[in-house]
Amino acid sequence: MSTEPTRRGRKAAKTSPAASAAPAPAAAPVAPSRPPAAIADRAGMRQVADRAGVAMSSVSRVLSGHPDVSAAMRSRVMAAVEELGYEPNMLAQMLRKGATQTIGFVVGDISNPLLAQIALGAEVALRAAGYAMLLTNSVNQPNLDATHIRLLQQRRVDGLLLSLSDETNDQTIEALSATPTPSVLIDRDLRTRTEESAVLSDHAAGITQAVEHLVGLGHRRIALIAGSPHVRPTRERINALEEAVEAHPEVHAQVRPGAFTEVHGGAATRELLDGRRPPTAIIAGGNQILVGVLGELAARQVRIPDDISLVTCDDVPLAKFFTPTLATIGRDPYEMGAEAAALLLARFGGAEPGVITLPTSFTGGRSCAAPPRTAPPAQGERP
Amino acid sequence: MSTEPTRRGRKAAKTSPAASAAPAPAAAPVAPSRPPAAIADRAGMRQVADRAGVAMSSVSRVLSGHPDVSAAMRSRVMAAVEELGYEPNMLAQMLRKGATQTIGFVVGDISNPLLAQIALGAEVALRAAGYAMLLTNSVNQPNLDATHIRLLQQRRVDGLLLSLSDETNDQTIEALSATPTPSVLIDRDLRTRTEESAVLSDHAAGITQAVEHLVGLGHRRIALIAGSPHVRPTRERINALEEAVEAHPEVHAQVRPGAFTEVHGGAATRELLDGRRPPTAIIAGGNQILVGVLGELAARQVRIPDDISLVTCDDVPLAKFFTPTLATIGRDPYEMGAEAAALLLARFGGAEPGVITLPTSFTGGRSCAAPPRTAPPAQGERP
DNA sequence: CACTGTACTGGAACGGATTCCAGTACGAGA
DNA sequence: TCTCGTACTGGAATCCGTTCCAGTACAGTG
Numbered sequence: 001m002s003t004e005p006t007r008r009g010r011k012a013a014k015t016s017p018a019a020s021a022a023p024a025p026a027a028a029p030v031a032p033s034r035p036p037a038a039i040a041d042r043a044g045m046r047q048v049a050d051r052a053g054v055a056m057s058s059v060s061r062v063l064s065g066h067p068d069v070s071a072a073m074r075s076r077v078m079a080a081v082e083e084l085g086y087e088p089n090m091l092a093q094m095l096r097k098g099a100t101q102t103i104g105f106v107v108g109d110i111s112n113p114l115l116a117q118i119a120l121g122a123e124v125a126l127r128a129a130g131y132a133m134l135l136t137n138s139v140n141q142p143n144l145d146a147t148h149i150r151l152l153q154q155r156r157v158d159g160l161l162l163s164l165s166d167e168t169n170d171q172t173i174e175a176l177s178a179t180p181t182p183s184v185l186i187d188r189d190l191r192t193r194t195e196e197s198a199v200l201s202d203h204a205a206g207i208t209q210a211v212e213h214l215v216g217l218g219h220r221r222i223a224l225i226a227g228s229p230h231v232r233p234t235r236e237r238i239n240a241l242e243e244a245v246e247a248h249p250e251v252h253a254q255v256r257p258g259a260f261t262e263v264h265g266g267a268a269t270r271e272l273l274d275g276r277r278p279p280t281a282i283i284a285g286g287n288q289i290l291v292g293v294l295g296e297l298a299a300r301q302v303r304i305p306d307d308i309s310l311v312t313c314d315d316v317p318l319a320k321f322f323t324p325t326l327a328t329i330g331r332d333p334y335e336m337g338a339e340a341a342a343l344l345l346a347r348f349g350g351a352e353p354g355v356i357t358l359p360t361s362f363t364g365g366r367s368c369a370a371p372p373r374t375a376p377p378a379q380g381e382r383p
Numbered sequence: 384m385s386t387e388p389t390r391r392g393r394k395a396a397k398t399s400p401a402a403s404a405a406p407a408p409a410a411a412p413v414a415p416s417r418p419p420a421a422i423a424d425r426a427g428m429r430q431v432a433d434r435a436g437v438a439m440s441s442v443s444r445v446l447s448g449h450p451d452v453s454a455a456m457r458s459r460v461m462a463a464v465e466e467l468g469y470e471p472n473m474l475a476q477m478l479r480k481g482a483t484q485t486i487g488f489v490v491g492d493i494s495n496p497l498l499a500q501i502a503l504g505a506e507v508a509l510r511a512a513g514y515a516m517l518l519t520n521s522v523n524q525p526n527l528d529a530t531h532i533r534l535l536q537q538r539r540v541d542g543l544l545l546s547l548s549d550e551t552n553d554q555t556i557e558a559l560s561a562t563p564t565p566s567v568l569i570d571r572d573l574r575t576r577t578e579e580s581a582v583l584s585d586h587a588a589g590i591t592q593a594v595e596h597l598v599g600l601g602h603r604r605i606a607l608i609a610g611s612p613h614v615r616p617t618r619e620r621i622n623a624l625e626e627a628v629e630a631h632p633e634v635h636a637q638v639r640p641g642a643f644t645e646v647h648g649g650a651a652t653r654e655l656l657d658g659r660r661p662p663t664a665i666i667a668g669g670n671q672i673l674v675g676v677l678g679e680l681a682a683r684q685v686r687i688p689d690d691i692s693l694v695t696c697d698d699v700p701l702a703k704f705f706t707p708t709l710a711t712i713g714r715d716p717y718e719m720g721a722e723a724a725a726l727l728l729a730r731f732g733g734a735e736p737g738v739i740t741l742p743t744s745f746t747g748g749r750s751c752a753a754p755p756r757t758a759p760p761a762q763g764e765r766p
Numbered sequence: 767c768a769c770t771g772t773a774c775t776g777g778a779a780c781g782g783a784t785t786c787c788a789g790t791a792c793g794a795g796a
Numbered sequence: 797t798c799t800c801g802t803a804c805t806g807g808a809a810t811c812c813g814t815t816c817c818a819g820t821a822c823a824g825t826g
Binding site: 054055056057058061068069070073092094095096097098 | 803804805806807808810811812813
Binding site: 087088089090091092094095100102105109110111112113116117119120123124127132133134135136137139151152154155156262287288290291294295298316317318319320321322323334 | 470471472473474475477478483485488492493494495496499500502503506507510515516517518519520522534535537538539645670671673674677678681699700701702703704705706717
């Protein structure tokens with residue numbers, strides 16, 4: 001807190017208060033905001049038509065590239081358009097055409113770098129196709145998902161990109177059922193529905209590779225601290241871990257789903273280390289969770305990888321300079337966004353809902369090593 | 384690349400192909416999409432009026448809470464609304480009222496965590512006030528700023544939040560001048576204009592504190608690797624550094640503006656370390672730059688803080704577990720977003736453009752220590 | 767009882783474009 | 797020369813609410 005927030009008004013732009021004769025055409029006497037529309041009296045298609053001495057329908061045809069237009073007509077209209085600096089009112093077009101060229105993105109929290117990159121990939125691809133993106137953050141409150149779906153629906157978006165906070169929420173399912181627009185799920189799976197397209201990550205592959213790596217190093221007790229059990233990535237990771245250890249009967253797996261938060265990461269770590277069979281390797285299921293895990297490990301002075309090995313999910317840029325370098329199960333979120341956009345655009349083009357699965361891959365790092373000879377000291381027991 | 388991307392269609396939802404008698408009311412013979420509008424023939428206000436046996440204007444009054452409505456009228460209308468599941472078409476409302484309840488956010492790159500948090504803060508505040516947020520990424524191409532301002536203008540947004548890629552771009556200034564809607568600059572300063580509100584960070588305070596700290600530790604050669612010279616944060620930081628060292632004639636400051644990229648961070652570090660008077664402390668002006676700096680330092684096996692001290696700007700969550708802990712000039716991006724939203728809402732309420740400055744603060748860390756007795760070896764000279 | 771005011775309601779214009787339909791004009795073929 | 801087709805154009809309906817204006821009915825007052 002170095003500096004107090006400062007509020008100060010700027011001097012108004014106008015220099016002369018109110019005296020100078022306004023060149024505005026016949027301003028209404030005192031009416032403050034009588035005609036609510038026509039903010040800056042921009043020219044409409046009507047004015048263009050009058051100016052060119054043609055019908056509005058002809059102006060519309062010229063502007064929309066209709067074939068039945070003579071060269072003479074085209075040039076007259078274009079001249080009038082130039083002179084008046086006419087720009088069509090998209091609102092009117094939307095109303096008439098019933099399409100807004102807008103899609104809604106429902107996301108838990110855009111400040112999550114993973115989701116931000118997905119949003120970027122999607123926005124760039126959609127904009128290239130002439131669509132704009134409306135963003136809503138559910139701040140990980142499941143009922144807000146439904147609220148936002150309805151809200152975007154009222155705004156008549158043409159499609160929806162959904163990174164839901166909770167796949168099992170009834171309100172969400174209901175809101176989705178009531179939605180006539182095509183939607184794409186982003187790493188989510190609504191088992192009860194098939195109307196939605198989806199972009200998925202192959203979490204199983206990454207987890208399997210990580211487990212094999214850890215087992216190869218000699219680990220026999222592996223824990224996964226996962227996020228919310230109500231979303232696909234968590235389920236997939238848990239399933240994958242359990243399947244992977246089935247192939248190694250000597251390996252014991254523990255799973256701690258909860259939430260994608262630092263708090264859960266810390267709490268689960270504490271629980272695991274204080275437990276009867278503390279793991280020799282932890283897989284952290286997300287950025288925030290990782291922060292919590294690291295915090296708890298640091299507090300206990302548990303060394304990585306000497307005392308415990310660590311793998312994390314979903315890369316963050318700084319991770320590569322972390323000491324020791326973090327073994328990571330990564331994926332390409334930008335591409336996920338781009339693919340989600342492509343899937344949506346395909347639906348606009350008449351395609352059926354589709355599902356696409358993108359790879360994940362495990363990258364080793366110094367944070368993984370052979371487990372210590374003796375289990376790490378289960379210090380920090382409650383008194 | 385563990386897994387190939389997989390594309391597979393889902394089975395269509397409908398089980399019976401086309402035989403079953405559609406319960407749809409009097410479907411047009413074969414017409415694929417004749418009436419473009421009325422996607423799902425939802426009831427309009429007209430239908431509600433007919434059903435209730437009243438005029439549309441009365442329905443409108445009831446729904447908009449107009450005072451001149453009898454209780455009888457209200458209940459009749461509400462009943463009809465319920466029965467038909469009527470929802471007003473926001474598009475028509477927007478067109479008529481000339482307000483879209485939508486604001487546009489022009490941002491360089493939403494995947495930058497700083498900007499993502501700003502976006503989150505802004506979106507939450509705006510949504511609470513009934514506004515939706517349209518997001519565009521300029522991917523740090525200055526001309527796209529202008530393009531997007533115009534694009535959002537065409538969509539008739541009520542206001543603009545601007546994190547411009549380049550304050551000096553003529554097209555951007557021009558686009559802004561042609562814009563009738565209120566705008567808020569986010570840590571940007573358009574010296575030629577006073578029409579915009581702005582949320583600023585007090586970068587000077589943070590830099591000054593950092594410099595004092597470094598000088599106190601004994602540093603005499605301090606470098607700032609900054610981002611694009613065309614945005615306010617860079618200018619402010621450079622100015623602050625130069626002013627801060629003026630108070631200490633024995634201190635030599637070097638400045639390397641460039642871009643907010645990892646590449647620039649690395650290149651500038653190389654340049655500085657290979658220079659005649661390599662710095663004993665570096666201030667990295669942003670996340671990406673930091674990554675480049677760290678990369679170069681690691682490549683040269685320059686130790687932090689033994690060989691060189693390091694300060695970074697703009698916190699990232701993982702930074703606190705970085706070894707050594709990073710000294711940071713931080714600020715609260717979420718609040719910046721929230722304040723930007725507040726400033727915009729204030730303008731909608733009739734207020735004049737305003738400027739608010741939020742604090743930054745320096746937090747020390749293990750990455751800063753006394754400079755080495757001898758200047759760090761200027762190894763790595765080009766052959 | 768007549769008059770004025772109040773409380774409410776209906777009708778219609780409006781916002782700004784799209785698109786169907788009907789028409790005009792002109793060239794070509796019979 | 798008449799007819800038909802083609803190429804183009806204008807008019808009007810439409811999308812769906814909002815809001816101004818005029819009007820009705822009834823209560824209150826002189």
